[in-house]
Each structure stands twice: as C-alpha cells, then as structure tokens.
Amino acid sequence: MSDRPKIRLCVDQPLGAGQTVDLSRDHANYLFNVMRLGPGAEVALFNGRDGEWRGRVAAAGKRGGSLVCEGQTAPLMLPPDLWLLFAPIKKARTDFIVEKATEMGVARILPVQTEFTNSERIRQDRLQAHAVEAAEQCGGTFVPEVCDLQRLETVLADWPEGRRLILCDEGRAGRSATLPELVAAEAAREGQGAGWAILIGPEGGFSQAERARLHALPFVVPIALGPRILRADTAAVAALTLFQTSLGDWT
Amino acid sequence: MSDRPKIRLCVDQPLGAGQTVDLSRDHANYLFNVMRLGPGAEVALFNGRDGEWRGRVAAAGKRGGSLVCEGQTAPLMLPPDLWLLFAPIKKARTDFIVEKATEMGVARILPVQTEFTNSERIRQDRLQAHAVEAAEQCGGTFVPEVCDLQRLETVLADWPEGRRLILCDEGRAGRSATLPELVAAEAAREGQGAGWAILIGPEGGFSQAERARLHALPFVVPIALGPRILRADTAAVAALTLFQTSLGDWT
Structure with missing residues (x-):
C-alpha cells in the first residue's frame, strides 16, 4: 500500500x-x-x-x-449492488451524503423528491463530480453513478423486480427489523442477487400517505436506527455501515 | 411522540x-x-x-x-458510557463530528492532538454549543461534555483503569477485530462497566511511533472499517454505529 x-x-x-x-x-x-x-x-x-x-x-x-x-x-473493486435513495436537503449536507455514500461503497445514488422535500432540482453534474473526488480520496476504484432528481413515486412505480428497499424512517414508532433479522431475511430470500437499496427519509419526515405506501410495498424492509433522531447525512452513514457489515463488503 | x-x-x-x-x-x-x-x-x-x-x-x-x-x-436517557476521541480537522468537519457524536449517543467528546494534527487549538465553547444544538435537534435529553484539546499522549498516560479504547486506524493493514469478536471480548471481560472509548485517527494518519504505542497498550482494541479509506467524520459515524448496535443503546 x-x-x-x-x-x-x-x-x-x-x-x-x-x-x-x-x-x-x-x-x-x-x-x-x-x-x-x-x-x-x-x-x-x-x-x-x-x-x-x-x-x-x-x-x-x-x-x-x-x-x-x-x-x-x-484490481477493480466493485461495491455491493446497493443503491442509496435520499431526499436532497441543504446543499452542504447533500454534498456530504454523496461523498459519504461513495466512501462507504454504493453502486448508485438516487436523489428522490418526496412530498416534504423542498428541492425542486439538483445540480447532477456537481454531485457527480463530488462522487469522483470522494473516490479519488478514499482509495476506491469505482465511482457510483449519481442520477438526476426523480419523484419517489416514479422510482417506486418502476422498481426493479427482486431488489429489496431498506427503509430508514426516523419518525416511525413500532416494529423495525434488527440487523440479525435482516441477514436472516437475506439468507432465506428467493431470487438472491437482485440487489438492495437504502432509502433515507427527508428531514421533514415522510407524509402519512408516503409512509403508508412504503410500508405496504412487498420489497420494503424497515429498519431502526436507534433511539435518537438522526439527521439525513448521519442516517445515511449509519444505515450504510449496518448494510456493509452484514450484507456488504466489510465482512 | x-x-x-x-x-x-x-x-x-x-x-x-x-x-x-x-x-x-x-x-x-x-x-x-x-x-x-x-x-x-x-x-x-x-x-x-x-x-x-x-x-x-x-x-x-x-x-x-x-x-x-x-x-x-x-425520561432522562443517558447514552452508553462511551467517549469519542478525535483529532480536530477542518472547522466544518470538526463541527460535524461533534454534531454526529451527539446524535449517535456518546457521553463525552475529547478532541486530541496527534503528531499529524494541524490544529493547535479549538473553540471548546463553540463545539459545546454545537453539541447542545444537536441534542435539541435529535430529541435527546442528554448533552455530551466537549473537553478542551489535549495531547493524545497525555490522555493515554492518564487513561482510566478498565476503560477499553476502540482504535479506528484507517492506514493500517493486517488484523483487526470484527464486530462479533468485539462483543465476545466484552462478554468475557473482567471489570465490566468501566466503559469504552473510540479513537478516530487524524486525516494524515498516525505517526509510526503513535501507531506502535497504541497497538502496544493493553486497553486498545483495533477495529476495521471496510476496504475504503473513510474521512474522519464518516469513520466516526461508522464506528459509533458498530458500537451502538453491538454494545450500546441501539440493541
């Protein structure tokens, strides 16, 4: 090295x-x-x-x-087949999420517009440049693709067959999967290899309708991120850590 | 809620x-x-x-x-008896580390000066105010104490009996503990309850002498944070996630 x-x-x-x-x-x-x-x-x-x-x-x-x-x-080291979906927030924090997702190891970054997302647009080219810089910095040999902003409902409507979506929903009380449950679910799962995605909720939370829709989708796996409410960029790193140490390339 | x-x-x-x-x-x-x-x-x-x-x-x-x-x-919810030690970096990232440590749940934050740390001073009062703001934001009922900058060697010389120090040493190749090993070590440990600490290396890495000293200390437990090199603020959230889900209050 x-x-x-x-x-x-x-x-x-x-x-x-x-x-x-x-x-x-x-x-x-x-x-x-x-x-x-x-x-x-x-x-x-x-x-x-x-x-x-x-x-x-x-x-x-x-x-x-x-x-x-x-x-x-x-050699070329590809990240796991993992996408990160997040609702763009203030500029600096959006930049941080792209940087951190690249360091942590994701294949694709999808900014999504939710009901409570203020951003109407993002600078996709600037965010892609941030991913390149982060890859240069972190010693990686792969740069995740940063997609243009899409509506969450559009992304969910076109969701690829078999891909699981881990939902980090800070505002939600009640039952969420723990890490061992997630690993067990993956081991038992049919059609393995269709990949994963993580969705970080917007800082203002999901709307009631979005939350109900997400929890009703068969490919959604809600997880809990502790007893305090995390900002979106913190939640992204925490969720990526949980994924990488259980199902990704940190094992 | x-x-x-x-x-x-x-x-x-x-x-x-x-x-x-x-x-x-x-x-x-x-x-x-x-x-x-x-x-x-x-x-x-x-x-x-x-x-x-x-x-x-x-x-x-x-x-x-x-x-x-x-x-x-x-009710009052105290975090685990966990300290975060980190080498101050650029202002914005130092602020982020204090914010994230508060959200993730630590009892005390100790900025430390290593051989390759540029900062000679920090604004302790400003960092403490960041911790207060983060606690207000994240729904916590506890604010971690932010200590003034101390030399790493001073902190190590006065290290409290029984407290374990998890070392995140990005530049280091070779053997590091995995999460299950860490949990097993804790379960087998004498004098449990003396607490933990996490040390995030400086962006320039530790010096050879520091690294040798740290690895020789009986209370140091090195851990690995995946195949890419993480920035200090990313590493802090990742290490805190590993701690909280194995030994802390996310279980």
Missing part, C-alpha cells in the same frame, strides 16, 4: 500496460501547477473499470500533458 | 412539575422573535439531568420571559 502513489486521479480513458493517457486541462493544471509535478512523477490512475494503475508523467504542459500506465496497483 | 412540542430547548435550570424556568436573552429572542411564540405556547425543555418536560410560556418579552413546567414528556 505504501508504494502506491499518493495522488489519485479518476480519468475517462482506458487503462492498461503501456497505455498513454492524455490529461484534461483541469487535470494538467492540478498535477503541474497546483501539485508541481514534472516528467517522471507518479500518479495513481483509475477509471471505474480497469482497477488502479501506476501512471508516470510523460509530458507536462500548461494546458495538457500525458501519462503512461506502467502496471496495475489494485 | 406526536403530542410532544416540536420546539426543544436545552436550559441550564432545574425542571420539575410546576417549576418556573426563566429564559436567557438568546432563548427569549429565539422563541418570541424568531419563532413568534406567545403566552400559552408549548416548548419541550431538557437540561441533561431531569428528562424532557412540557413547558408553557408564562411571560414573553423582548429580552426575557419564562415558562412553567407542566409534566414530563420523556
């Missing part, structure tokens, strides 16, 4: 032995002006498909440059 | 049936100018000792006012 280059870049080009990787203007600026690298310097490269490669700077210019791939330093 | 007042205030006065609670200028401004409450309105009150009480506004003024306690709406 210690001999892997410290600077990591997610690039949109094929990676393989001897492959030349042309740099975008932004990446060239970052490597050569901000980080002051020169020819011969090493950078870790990944693209979400080919694992992580050691790239060596071949040409360094003000507006561009190139690296050559020398060898693979880590 | 639904008939508990929505506005919650942490006050520094005794609470009990018929007790009059005088408001600070800040609280009076918040209730009467910002939230526009008037006499007769209901507010949930807690002080970290007496549980949550329904307070009714008796007098509302520009610079002060008072409430009268009518009845207890929730």
Whole structure:
C-alpha cells in the first residue's frame, strides 16, 4: 500500500500496460501547477473499470500533458449492488451524503423528491463530480453513478423486480427489523442477487400517505436506527455501515 | 411522540412539575422573535439531568420571559458510557463530528492532538454549543461534555483503569477485530462497566511511533472499517454505529 502513489486521479480513458493517457486541462493544471509535478512523477490512475494503475508523467504542459500506465496497483473493486435513495436537503449536507455514500461503497445514488422535500432540482453534474473526488480520496476504484432528481413515486412505480428497499424512517414508532433479522431475511430470500437499496427519509419526515405506501410495498424492509433522531447525512452513514457489515463488503 | 412540542430547548435550570424556568436573552429572542411564540405556547425543555418536560410560556418579552413546567414528556436517557476521541480537522468537519457524536449517543467528546494534527487549538465553547444544538435537534435529553484539546499522549498516560479504547486506524493493514469478536471480548471481560472509548485517527494518519504505542497498550482494541479509506467524520459515524448496535443503546 505504501508504494502506491499518493495522488489519485479518476480519468475517462482506458487503462492498461503501456497505455498513454492524455490529461484534461483541469487535470494538467492540478498535477503541474497546483501539485508541481514534472516528467517522471507518479500518479495513481483509475477509471471505474480497469482497477488502479501506476501512471508516470510523460509530458507536462500548461494546458495538457500525458501519462503512461506502467502496471496495475489494485484490481477493480466493485461495491455491493446497493443503491442509496435520499431526499436532497441543504446543499452542504447533500454534498456530504454523496461523498459519504461513495466512501462507504454504493453502486448508485438516487436523489428522490418526496412530498416534504423542498428541492425542486439538483445540480447532477456537481454531485457527480463530488462522487469522483470522494473516490479519488478514499482509495476506491469505482465511482457510483449519481442520477438526476426523480419523484419517489416514479422510482417506486418502476422498481426493479427482486431488489429489496431498506427503509430508514426516523419518525416511525413500532416494529423495525434488527440487523440479525435482516441477514436472516437475506439468507432465506428467493431470487438472491437482485440487489438492495437504502432509502433515507427527508428531514421533514415522510407524509402519512408516503409512509403508508412504503410500508405496504412487498420489497420494503424497515429498519431502526436507534433511539435518537438522526439527521439525513448521519442516517445515511449509519444505515450504510449496518448494510456493509452484514450484507456488504466489510465482512 | 406526536403530542410532544416540536420546539426543544436545552436550559441550564432545574425542571420539575410546576417549576418556573426563566429564559436567557438568546432563548427569549429565539422563541418570541424568531419563532413568534406567545403566552400559552408549548416548548419541550431538557437540561441533561431531569428528562424532557412540557413547558408553557408564562411571560414573553423582548429580552426575557419564562415558562412553567407542566409534566414530563420523556425520561432522562443517558447514552452508553462511551467517549469519542478525535483529532480536530477542518472547522466544518470538526463541527460535524461533534454534531454526529451527539446524535449517535456518546457521553463525552475529547478532541486530541496527534503528531499529524494541524490544529493547535479549538473553540471548546463553540463545539459545546454545537453539541447542545444537536441534542435539541435529535430529541435527546442528554448533552455530551466537549473537553478542551489535549495531547493524545497525555490522555493515554492518564487513561482510566478498565476503560477499553476502540482504535479506528484507517492506514493500517493486517488484523483487526470484527464486530462479533468485539462483543465476545466484552462478554468475557473482567471489570465490566468501566466503559469504552473510540479513537478516530487524524486525516494524515498516525505517526509510526503513535501507531506502535497504541497497538502496544493493553486497553486498545483495533477495529476495521471496510476496504475504503473513510474521512474522519464518516469513520466516526461508522464506528459509533458498530458500537451502538453491538454494545450500546441501539440493541
């Protein structure tokens, strides 16, 4: 681990032995002006498909440059087939949720609009860029796809066959699954491998109609997140931790 | 739950049936100018000792006012005897760690200075105010104490007898305890009830000397937090989730 280059870049080009990787203007600026690298310097490269490669700077210019791939330093590590659905909140916290979901390991991030969600739109491109940065930072070799904002009812209407939805519903009293129950449910489940999703409720809670609809859906598994009410970004990390340690890639 | 007042205030006065609670200028401004409450309105009150009480506004003024306690709406719920130690990082993330630790449920928050910690000082009063706000927000009836910044080596030298320290050391490869092992260790442990602590490593990692010292200490239990490197605030929530679901108050 210690001999892997410290600077990591997610690039949109094929990676393989001897492959030349042309740099975008932004990446060239970052490597050569901000980080002051020169020819011969090493950078870790990944693209979400080919694992992580050691790239060596071949040409360094003000507006561009190139690296050559020398060898693979880590294989591609895909996250579990897990989606995170959440209702966008204040900008900083929405950014944090995308960052944390990437670090924790999800395949796809779906911002959803609920009845009590204020946001009418999100900057999908900006959130996707946050996911890229988080993947560069956390040593991952995969970048989750950030989808555009959709209405929760649309997402539920098109729900893929077999995929389970773990519902974190802070405002709800009563019966929720515990972690061992979740694992047991998965072990007993037919059509395994259809994946999972986690839905974090909006800060204002679900409406009565939404809550009734969600709890009536056969693929929904409600879970409890302790006796205090968690903010959405806290709840996202807590729920992802429970998933990763029971059904995901932390085992 | 639904008939508990929505506005919650942490006050520094005794609470009990018929007790009059005088408001600070800040609280009076918040209730009467910002939230526009008037006499007769209901507010949930807690002080970290007496549980949550329904307070009714008796007098509302520009610079002060008072409430009268009518009845207890929730008992005092103490968190587990768990401390969170972390190395302060950038301001926003330090604030987030204090907020999240309060939501997740800890008894005490100890900012510690490690060899690779940049911060020489923290604003303890500001961080304590963040903990109060988080407790008001999350429905808790307890506010963790935020300590002033201390050197990690000082904290370790004065370590209380019997308290276990869970070490989240992101940069470390090799053997770490899993959750079931942690639970088994606790069940087998002598002198139970001496409490726990969680130490989140600094973003730059521990120094070699710190790491060697920590791993040699008999009360340290290293745990793993998955295959990706988590930022300090993410790691704090993940580690607290693991603790709360195995040894804490989420069970």
